[in-house]
Amino acid sequence: MRGVRVLDLSDGRAGVYCARLLAMTGADVVAGEPSDGSRLRQSRVIDTAAGPVSTTWEYLRANTASVVVDPGASLDELADDFDVVVLDVHGDLASTQAEIAAVREAHPRLVAAAITPYGFTGPKSAWRAGPLEHWALGGHMSLNGEPDRHPLPGGGPWLTHLVGATAAIGIQAALVNAATTGRGDLVEVSALEALANAHQWSFSLYTHNGVTKRRWGNRFGEQHHPLALYECIDGWICIASVSMHQWEGFCIAMDQVELLARDDFYVPAVRFDHADELDEIISAWAAKKTVAEAVAVLQDNQVPSGPVASLDDMLISEQLAARGYWQHFGAVDAQTDGVRPSEPGAGSVSNARLPGPPAHIEGATPQFRRAPALGAGLDDPAPVRTGWPAGVKPLAGVRVVEFTIAWAGPLVCRMLGDLGADVIKIEHPTARGLAMPPAEMILAERGGWEWGQLPGPLSRNGIFLNNDPGDDWFNRLGHWNKMNRSKRGLCLDLKAPGGRDVLRRLVETADMVVNNYSPRGVRSAGITLAELREMNPGIVTLDMSGFGATGPDAERISWGPVLDAASGLASTTGYPDSGPYKQGIAFPDVVGGLHGTVIALAALWQHWRTAEPVGVDLSQLETAINVAGDQFTEASMRPAGSLPPTRRGARTPDAAPSGVYQCRGEDAWLALTVEDDAAWKALIQVLDDSACNPQWTTAAARHADHDAIDVMIERWTATRDKHEAAAELQAAGIAASAVMTIADVVNDDHSAARGLMVDHARQGEQPQLFPGLPFRFDTTPAALSPPPKLGQHNDTILAELGYAPAEITALYDSNTIATTPPD
Structure with a gap:
C-alpha cells in the first residue's frame, strides 16, 4: 500500500499486528508511543550481550517508525497528514467514538480503525479480552485438546494476530473506497466477529444439524480420519488421508x-x-x-503428510532458506553479501531472525528495518501526499477469476466478493463430488436421526440443512455454501472442447486470477503466470500454494493440519505433560486466507498505481509462521545448548495468573488473565479466599506460585456458572471469558444484539445462518449475497463474454459446462 501513511496508536497485539501487515505491504507506519514507551517493549525480553531485547517489539514493529505522543494531544491533532489511524479501544467507548467522529469530521478522507473485543454496541461491549480470552470467546478453544481434560489455547497469541489481519483487510477496503469517493471511513473490528469468521464448518454443523462441535484430541473431529498426529521413533508426524x-x-x-x-x-x-x-x-x-x-x-x-517440526527446525529449514524467508538483524544479510548467518542458539543478537513477508510480490522489494528506538522517525519518510493515486477504482469494478478448493483460497475470494468484487468461481463438474450413496441408504441412515444428533457417516460431511441432502445435494453442502457466498458460479471443464477458449475470454476481462493449487496443479490446469499473461498482459495473479512455488518442498501436497505441524505451531501447543497438539480446525487455512486477502488487496493497489502486471507467490506455510513471529525470534536468540521452552497449557509468560478453570456443569470452563497488579488486587477481592498469600503482589511471585493460585481460583469457579463467573470478573475489571462452544456463540445475547449471524439462503430456501462480515463500515459498500448453485451463472457469464445462445447450447452438449455433476 505504497503512498499510504499510517499512525498506529494501538498498544495491543491486534492493532500492532494490523499495522505490521500494512507496513509489510509498503505503507509508511508510525507508532505513537507514550513518553515511557509502549508496554510491548517489555514483552518477551531476552538479556543479551548487547543489552535487553524484546522479541515482541522487534517482530511486531519491524519496518515502522516511532513518535512520542503528547498525552494532551487530541486525536484530531495527531491524525494530521495521515491517511489511516489505528486504535485498540477498551474502557470508555463512548468518548472514543465521539473523538473518532470529531477527527473524521475534520479529516474527511481519514480511515479510522477501531479494534475492540466485542464491538461498540451490545451487552458485552465494555468487556475486556486479551490473547487467552480470544481463544475462549470465539469458540476456538472449546475445540482444542483432550475431551477429558481442560481445553487448550494455541501455543501463542495467534488468534489476536488474526484479529489484526482482519482489521488490515477492512482498512485496505476503506482506502480503496476513499481513493475513488474522497470519503474516509470508520472500520469497526470486534474480536468476536473476526474470530467467528475464522471457523471452517463448526458453525454450519450447529446451524444446519444442531450439533455442537467438540474437541477430539489430535483427531480431526467428526468428518475425516486419519487426519491426526502420530508418534514415530524420533518425533511426531501429521497424516492427512482425506x-x-x-x-x-x-x-x-x-x-x-x-x-x-x-x-x-x-x-x-x-x-x-x-x-x-x-x-x-x-x-x-x-x-x-x-x-x-x-x-x-x-x-x-x-x-499429504509431514513432520511435526519444532521452532528450531524451521529456523534451519532448507525450504525456507531456499526462499530467502528469514530476515536477520545484527548480522550480515545472507542474501546481500553471501555470508550465511550463524545457526540459531548462539545467544547473541547477531543470530536473531524474524519471519519475512509471507508472499513474494512482483515489483515490490521490501526494505527490512529493525524495530525503532523510542521516538526514531523514518530514515526517508515518503512525502506527504497531495492527492490520491489516479485510476484506482472500488472493488465493485473488479473482476476476480477463482480456481480454489477447500478453505484458504475460497476465503480470500469470498472476502473480495463481500467487498463488492465480481468473483467468478470456476468449478469442474466433479468439484463438489461425484454422487451421494443410493437414496435408500441415505433414507435408512436418516430414519432415526433427530436434531442435535451427529448425522450418519454417509451424509455427515455434506452438513446438509436438517440432514437432508435432497435431490440437488451438490447445492446443499453446508460447508461449501459457507465458504462461497458473494460469488458467481461457472461450471467449466477446461479440458473439454472449447474450455480453453472460455478461459481465455474470461481472463481477458479479469483484473485478478486466484488459485490455491499446488504448482503441479497450476501447470495441469494451464493457469501458470506465463499462460495467463499471454491471455491478459496486465493481469494480477495470486498463487497461494502450501509451501510456495519454489524450494525443495514446493511440490509437496498438504492440508491445513499438515501445515499446522510443518510450521512449528503444533509443537508449541499442548499440556505441560503432553506431546504436541493440532488445532481443532484446519488453522493454517484461515491464516492463509486472511493473509492472502491482505496480499491480494495490496497487489491490486500496486497494479492500480503502476499500471503494471503483478504476480504473487504466497506460501501458506510462511503465513502460519508469521502469526507466531516473535516466538521464532525468541527461539533464534536462545543461548547455545539451551532447551526450548516446555508447552505451557493455558498459561502465558506475559501474565500471572492466566489459565482455564473448571466451572459448574458438564465440560464448563472459564478463561481469565490477570494483566497487571491492579487486576490482581481486583481478583483477590472477588475470590475473598483466606488462602491468598500476601506475597503474591508481584507478577514474579505469582508466576512462582502459579499452581497454588490455580487451586484457589478453581475453588471459586467450580461453584459458578461459567457465564455468570465471567460477568462477575468483568464487572471487577478483569479480562475473562467463558470458554464458549459454538452453540454458546450463536445463542449469546451479545451475538444477537450485534447481528453476528446472517441468513445466506437462496430464494425459496429455508433460512441458513452463517457468520457475517467480520468488520463494519460507516460508508464503504459491502455486498454479501448467497452462494451460487453449481453452474448457476453459466449462461449469464458466457453471454457477457460474447457467446451466442447456440454456442452456449453447444458447450452444454459437449459437457464443457454443466449444472449437475456427471452421473
Whole structure:
C-alpha cells in the first residue's frame, strides 16, 4: 500500500499486528508511543550481550517508525497528514467514538480503525479480552485438546494476530473506497466477529444439524480420519488421508492393503467412527518408523503428510532458506553479501531472525528495518501526499477469476466478493463430488436421526440443512455454501472442447486470477503466470500454494493440519505433560486466507498505481509462521545448548495468573488473565479466599506460585456458572471469558444484539445462518449475497463474454459446462 501513511496508536497485539501487515505491504507506519514507551517493549525480553531485547517489539514493529505522543494531544491533532489511524479501544467507548467522529469530521478522507473485543454496541461491549480470552470467546478453544481434560489455547497469541489481519483487510477496503469517493471511513473490528469468521464448518454443523462441535484430541473431529498426529521413533508426524486416492495410497504405504477390501472405509466419516481401531494399526506402524522414513513413504504414495517440526527446525529449514524467508538483524544479510548467518542458539543478537513477508510480490522489494528506538522517525519518510493515486477504482469494478478448493483460497475470494468484487468461481463438474450413496441408504441412515444428533457417516460431511441432502445435494453442502457466498458460479471443464477458449475470454476481462493449487496443479490446469499473461498482459495473479512455488518442498501436497505441524505451531501447543497438539480446525487455512486477502488487496493497489502486471507467490506455510513471529525470534536468540521452552497449557509468560478453570456443569470452563497488579488486587477481592498469600503482589511471585493460585481460583469457579463467573470478573475489571462452544456463540445475547449471524439462503430456501462480515463500515459498500448453485451463472457469464445462445447450447452438449455433476 505504497503512498499510504499510517499512525498506529494501538498498544495491543491486534492493532500492532494490523499495522505490521500494512507496513509489510509498503505503507509508511508510525507508532505513537507514550513518553515511557509502549508496554510491548517489555514483552518477551531476552538479556543479551548487547543489552535487553524484546522479541515482541522487534517482530511486531519491524519496518515502522516511532513518535512520542503528547498525552494532551487530541486525536484530531495527531491524525494530521495521515491517511489511516489505528486504535485498540477498551474502557470508555463512548468518548472514543465521539473523538473518532470529531477527527473524521475534520479529516474527511481519514480511515479510522477501531479494534475492540466485542464491538461498540451490545451487552458485552465494555468487556475486556486479551490473547487467552480470544481463544475462549470465539469458540476456538472449546475445540482444542483432550475431551477429558481442560481445553487448550494455541501455543501463542495467534488468534489476536488474526484479529489484526482482519482489521488490515477492512482498512485496505476503506482506502480503496476513499481513493475513488474522497470519503474516509470508520472500520469497526470486534474480536468476536473476526474470530467467528475464522471457523471452517463448526458453525454450519450447529446451524444446519444442531450439533455442537467438540474437541477430539489430535483427531480431526467428526468428518475425516486419519487426519491426526502420530508418534514415530524420533518425533511426531501429521497424516492427512482425506480423498479416496489418498486412502488407497495410505494403505499401500503402510502395507495394509487388506484395509482396501473394506468398502465402507472409503467413506471418510466411517473411518472416523472406527478411529480407535485404525489408530491401533497406524500407531503401531508409525512407532517403527523415523519421521523421515514415514513422511517419505507417505509422500511417495501421494498422501499429504509431514513432520511435526519444532521452532528450531524451521529456523534451519532448507525450504525456507531456499526462499530467502528469514530476515536477520545484527548480522550480515545472507542474501546481500553471501555470508550465511550463524545457526540459531548462539545467544547473541547477531543470530536473531524474524519471519519475512509471507508472499513474494512482483515489483515490490521490501526494505527490512529493525524495530525503532523510542521516538526514531523514518530514515526517508515518503512525502506527504497531495492527492490520491489516479485510476484506482472500488472493488465493485473488479473482476476476480477463482480456481480454489477447500478453505484458504475460497476465503480470500469470498472476502473480495463481500467487498463488492465480481468473483467468478470456476468449478469442474466433479468439484463438489461425484454422487451421494443410493437414496435408500441415505433414507435408512436418516430414519432415526433427530436434531442435535451427529448425522450418519454417509451424509455427515455434506452438513446438509436438517440432514437432508435432497435431490440437488451438490447445492446443499453446508460447508461449501459457507465458504462461497458473494460469488458467481461457472461450471467449466477446461479440458473439454472449447474450455480453453472460455478461459481465455474470461481472463481477458479479469483484473485478478486466484488459485490455491499446488504448482503441479497450476501447470495441469494451464493457469501458470506465463499462460495467463499471454491471455491478459496486465493481469494480477495470486498463487497461494502450501509451501510456495519454489524450494525443495514446493511440490509437496498438504492440508491445513499438515501445515499446522510443518510450521512449528503444533509443537508449541499442548499440556505441560503432553506431546504436541493440532488445532481443532484446519488453522493454517484461515491464516492463509486472511493473509492472502491482505496480499491480494495490496497487489491490486500496486497494479492500480503502476499500471503494471503483478504476480504473487504466497506460501501458506510462511503465513502460519508469521502469526507466531516473535516466538521464532525468541527461539533464534536462545543461548547455545539451551532447551526450548516446555508447552505451557493455558498459561502465558506475559501474565500471572492466566489459565482455564473448571466451572459448574458438564465440560464448563472459564478463561481469565490477570494483566497487571491492579487486576490482581481486583481478583483477590472477588475470590475473598483466606488462602491468598500476601506475597503474591508481584507478577514474579505469582508466576512462582502459579499452581497454588490455580487451586484457589478453581475453588471459586467450580461453584459458578461459567457465564455468570465471567460477568462477575468483568464487572471487577478483569479480562475473562467463558470458554464458549459454538452453540454458546450463536445463542449469546451479545451475538444477537450485534447481528453476528446472517441468513445466506437462496430464494425459496429455508433460512441458513452463517457468520457475517467480520468488520463494519460507516460508508464503504459491502455486498454479501448467497452462494451460487453449481453452474448457476453459466449462461449469464458466457453471454457477457460474447457467446451466442447456440454456442452456449453447444458447450452444454459437449459437457464443457454443466449444472449437475456427471452421473
